[in-house]
Amino acid sequence: MEKQLKKSVIGEPMDRVDGRLKVTGAATYSAEYNIPNLSYAVLVSGTIASGTITGIDTAAAERAPGVLTVITHLNASQLVGYQASTIAANGKPNYRVFGGDKIFFNGQPVAIVVADTFERATYAASLVKTSYQKDEHKTSLEDNLVNAISPSRGKDYQRGIVDAYKTAPVKVEETYMLPTEVHNPMELHNTTAFWDGDKVIVYTKSQGVKATQQSIMNTFKLTEDKVQVNSRFVGGAFGSALRTWPHEIATVMAAKKVGRPVKLLLTREQQFTMVGYRPKTIQKIGLGATADGQLVGITHESYSQSSVYEEFTEGSNNVSRFLYASPNVTTRYKIIPLNVGAPAPMRGPGEATGAYAIESALDELSYKLNMDPIALRLKNYSENDPERNLPYSSKYLKECYSLGSEKIGWSNRSQTPGAVKEGDWLVGYGIGCGVFGAHRGRATAKIKISADGTINIQCATADIGPGTATSMVLIASDALGIPTNKITFELGNSAFPQAGQQGGSSTVSSVGSAVHDVSLALKKKLMELSGKTENDVSPGSYTDILKQQNLPYLEITQGSQGGDEGSKYSMYSFSAHFCKVHVHAITGQVKVVKAVAAVDAGTIINHKTASSQMIGGVVGGIGMALTEEVLFDDRYGRYINGNFADYHVPVHADVPDVDVIFIDKPDPVLNPMGTKGIGEISIIGFAPAIANAVYNATGKRVREMPITPDKLI
Amino acid sequence: MNQFQYVRPVEQASAVKAFVKDANTQFIAGGTNLIDLMKMGVVKPDKLVDINRLPLKDIKKTVTGIHIGALALNSQVAENSLILQHHPVLALALNAGATQQLRNMATVGGNMLQRTRCGYFFDTNMPCNKREPGSGCGAIDGVNRMHAIFGASESCIAVHPSDMCVALAALDATVTVLGLKGERRIPFADFHRLPGDHPEHDNTLQKGELILGIDIPDAPATKNVAYLKVRDRTSYAFALVSVAAVLNIEGGIIKSARLAMGGVAHKPWRLQNAEASLIGKQATVDNFKQAAQIAMQGAKAYKYNQFKLKLGPNTIVQALKTAAGVA
CATH class of the missing domain: 3.30.390.50 (CO dehydrogenase flavoprotein, C-terminal domain)
Incomplete structure (x- = not known):
């Protein structure tokens, strides 16, 4: 395994290569392509949670000024290449946009209105009148636990004795609820599409242009060369752009119908119903331990909401299987199909939900044992993966505990809750751990060296915020020995070589490996051409080789993927989150006054962007613990606070200074750079760190997130 | 959003006259609340009378206290030295509301007329007596965490959302309004009303009356x-x-x-x-x-x-x- 890096630019706190474009407004996001003859689409949202459309009156909308078309389930199928139904061949619900008259959830789009201006489209959309035959709907998770089913994915797990915790000398048996959270990226979901003959060109908010391209190809029965997808800049996504949504298909359809470019921007309210969310999940945790804190058994049961038309599952129970060395582990996973839109992965999907429960329960156990929560974690530290019986490729979680606890001032923590006060504020300290699989997928990159010595690299990956191009430039610079200012990296174009979606903390590992490998391949090719060895040729003289060979440029495309490491090693990133909170003794207000994230994510390519990414995850964790919750009125099956004012993402005033500590030791196995991944572990485990700190401050254990003031007075 | 007429008078009298009594007319100033409501289809005015050109922005000392024009911005009031000196609680309340961006747009008169944030009021697919009299109250048996504990009725349990108004209530302010029949003064305590059987009325303004400003009487307490x-x-x-x-x-x-x-x-x-x-x-x-x-x-x-x-x-x-x- 190659590990010669760690010399030059890797780790350098480099400014984002597109930072200037972004802060000056010069970066063109998907909704900003004002193509000539552009028209504007607005989706009409359905208003019932379950039933059948009995009538849809579009006459007034069609007559309204500037309207070009109104598409509903009544005329969608006439469009070339689009066939769909809301009832599948097996009789089960099948949600396809405008595919039929069935309504599965509130907010389901029932029509798309296209007009010559956005305002006219908006007005015309308000004139579409839909009538329904309502069916009884189910939207409450709590009320429908009896309808829980075992999904086809997300199997139950058993190690050792079933529910062994029950007979342990010391035990915790508690239920934790995490409400529905919505991704709410700043940039609204949007799509612009136009047809050039039989080819469609699409600008959309996507975490993977290749996947979006494939979806459009499948839906409209098109070949790859007939679908071009662009998503160069993405204003946040958090998982909400990991799939191709009905509004994207609807826009492509509308562009076909009107024969001119169509732009659709969801409203903030529609973002709550149309593009997924973190599903509300009820988790029951049983922990059993010996009197000296050795875990005897862990039981983790999850009940998670899903939709009636599609199974959504996530790894809520995963963490409990291997993070701690318990001989006996039982996990059970159930979903409850409800009349809600399908959930989608949201940052740290599943694991963030699961870590909230298990890390809270572990904290509860620490008080029962009268044992420091870090000592308890160390006592049950898993040196090897007990689930798969494999060594970890690398694990520096102990170092995270040690450095993080020192930074937060853990020694000032009292084991007795409510014992420390600063003025009217109760003071508490908490810890929560995060873990997420370190993955490497297949990716291909194209590299080109030009006569002027500049390097351009292309790959159809995405950048939803972490600074992908910047990291790739650093990796290429390091591999080639060429300065970063001579290297450009392009992404977000389906015509570029293949990459997976930006999700699961895997981009640097996957795409970075491809960039690394193709850079080395270029160097090798140059050496072959020159007939010399690396020792004889400085990177500065690569252009001489091109000149000697009479080449205007040299271009190489190469794929890269891992081997069988996954069968020999268990590969994870780890984080230990710490926080200090103030809780007002009288009003119940909670302030996170200090946060520390100590992270084992292998080699860090760019300390600056990596720190930013960690801070972003911590902010998400603050939201999960303290502010974010979708409220549902189950009588109507509708959201009560589906807007940006009443659904509370954390504001700046909720966020303290966040200290990020990277262990920054290379993983020797996963990829040539030694990286693991940080996107998910930045949030996983932070919410329980807050909940645990609040308990430490107050002696009150809130087991339903978010911890709002009313729950503490 | 529906289509509407838009006029922008420069004199108070013409603003009041522009308010066609029979039509569904609304004054608009900062628009920080009204525009949202129009986008949601909660209110659908046929005509907007933009009052931003009226000379109602002054914050000044009077014989008996301090006068604040209806079009003074929330941020201007919060940062005004007279206010900070004489009625700091008003500045504190203003700064506790909304965001700096909103405070830079929102006016004092508009803030007084802010509609409730009740989720049922905002969703035209839910019952709400305030939005649609007779349709019922969604909140009373619904998600009512944010709702009233004082003075509610069977018709409505919504709360008034303003912070500024809480301070003005404590400061015994007086509201001056202008209608077709001339000016009148309303004690702040009587400006907003309880829902009773008519939650569609948030306040005691007569149709077409325009808020000109508020007066806060001098008081000894500032510290x-x-x-x-x-x-x-x-x-x-x-x-x-x-x-x-x-x-x-x-x-x-x-x-x-x-x-x-x-x-x-x-x-x-x-x-x-x-x-x-x-x-x-x-x-x-x-x-x-x-x-x-x-x-x-x-x-x-x-x-x-x-x-x-x-x-x-x-x-x-x-x-x-x-x-x-x-x-």
């Missing part, structure tokens, strides 16, 4: 003030409960006390009985607790806002402690 807003996040969230407290303390004895609450009623909720209980007493936590207890008499909670019965008095006590500088 011992507090505005405490307890909310679900630190900024840009409506109050679970808020309290404006203005005390005049001499030699440890409370000479005068003015208290008002937000987030608890259809109007800013003045706590006169609690105020009276404090007069002549020492500024102690025990006396504050007693006042808070008196303040909560008659409170009635619903399924999800029971916590306000405790958070209310707690917030009163904490606000009084802060105002009085008592630990």
Whole structure:
């Protein structure tokens, strides 16, 4: 395994290569392509949670000024290449946009209105009148636990004795609820599409242009060369752009119908119903331990909401299987199909939900044992993966505990809750751990060296915020020995070589490996051409080789993927989150006054962007613990606070200074750079760190997130 | 959003005349609330009378106090030296509301006319007597965590969302309005109303009346003030409960006390009985607790806002402690 890096630019706190474009407004996001003859689409949202459309009156909308078309389930199928139904061949619900008259959830789009201006489209959309035959709907998770089913994915797990915790000398048996959270990226979901003959060109908010391209190809029965997808800049996504949504298909359809470019921007309210969310999940945790804190058994049961038309599952129970060395582990996973839109992965999907429960329960156990929560974690530290019986490729979680606890001032923590006060504020300290699989997928990159010595690299990956191009430039610079200012990296174009979606903390590992490998391949090719060895040729003289060979440029495309490491090693990133909170003794207000994230994510390519990414995850964790919750009125099956004012993402005033500590030791196995991944572990485990700190401050254990003031007075 | 007429008069009289009584007309100033409501289809005016060109922006000293023009921006008032000197509680309350961006747009008159944030009011697919009289109250048996504990009716349990108005209620302000019949003055306490059987009326303005400004009378107390807003996040969230407290303390004895609450009623909720209980007493936590207890008499909670019965008095006590500088 190659590990010669760690010399030059890797780790350098480099400014984002597109930072200037972004802060000056010069970066063109998907909704900003004002193509000539552009028209504007607005989706009409359905208003019932379950039933059948009995009538849809579009006459007034069609007559309204500037309207070009109104598409509903009544005329969608006439469009070339689009066939769909809301009832599948097996009789089960099948949600396809405008595919039929069935309504599965509130907010389901029932029509798309296209007009010559956005305002006219908006007005015309308000004139579409839909009538329904309502069916009884189910939207409450709590009320429908009896309808829980075992999904086809997300199997139950058993190690050792079933529910062994029950007979342990010391035990915790508690239920934790995490409400529905919505991704709410700043940039609204949007799509612009136009047809050039039989080819469609699409600008959309996507975490993977290749996947979006494939979806459009499948839906409209098109070949790859007939679908071009662009998503160069993405204003946040958090998982909400990991799939191709009905509004994207609807826009492509509308562009076909009107024969001119169509732009659709969801409203903030529609973002709550149309593009997924973190599903509300009820988790029951049983922990059993010996009197000296050795875990005897862990039981983790999850009940998670899903939709009636599609199974959504996530790894809520995963963490409990291997993070701690318990001989006996039982996990059970159930979903409850409800009349809600399908959930989608949201940052740290599943694991963030699961870590909230298990890390809270572990904290509860620490008080029962009268044992420091870090000592308890160390006592049950898993040196090897007990689930798969494999060594970890690398694990520096102990170092995270040690450095993080020192930074937060853990020694000032009292084991007795409510014992420390600063003025009217109760003071508490908490810890929560995060873990997420370190993955490497297949990716291909194209590299080109030009006569002027500049390097351009292309790959159809995405950048939803972490600074992908910047990291790739650093990796290429390091591999080639060429300065970063001579290297450009392009992404977000389906015509570029293949990459997976930006999700699961895997981009640097996957795409970075491809960039690394193709850079080395270029160097090798140059050496072959020159007939010399690396020792004889400085990177500065690569252009001489091109000149000697009479080449205007040299271009190489190469794929890269891992081997069988996954069968020999268990590969994870780890984080230990710490926080200090103030809780007002009288009003119940909670302030996170200090946060520390100590992270084992292998080699860090760019300390600056990596720190930013960690801070972003911590902010998400603050939201999960303290502010974010979708409220549902189950009588109507509708959201009560589906807007940006009443659904509370954390504001700046909720966020303290966040200290990020990277262990920054290379993983020797996963990829040539030694990286693991940080996107998910930045949030996983932070919410329980807050909940645990609040308990430490107050002696009150809130087991339903978010911890709002009313729950503490 | 529906189509509407738009006019922009430069004189007060023509603004009032532009308000066609029969049509569904609305004045618009900062638009920070009205535009949202129009986008949601909650209100659908046929005509907007933009009053931003009217000369109503002054903040000035008068013989009896301070006058604030209806078009003074929330941020201007919050940063104004006269206000900071004479009525700091108003600045505190303003800065506790919304965001700086909104405060830079929102006017004093508009803030007074802010509609409730009740989720049922905002969703045209839900029942709401305030939005659509006779359609029922979605909140009374629904998600009512944010709702009223004082003065509600079977028709409506919504709360008034403004922070500024809580301070103005405590400051005994007077509102001057102009209608076709001329000017009239409305004591601030009578400006907003309880829902009763007509929650569609938030206030006692007659149709077509234009707010010209408010007057805050001089008062001795400027030092011992507090505005405490307890909310679900630190900024840009409506109050679970808020309290404006203005005390005049001499030699440890409370000479005068003015208290008002937000987030608890259809109007800013003045706590006169609690105020009276404090007069002549020492500024102690025990006396504050007693006042808070008196303040909560008659409170009635619903399924999800029971916590306000405790958070209310707690917030009163904490606000009084802060105002009085008592630990």
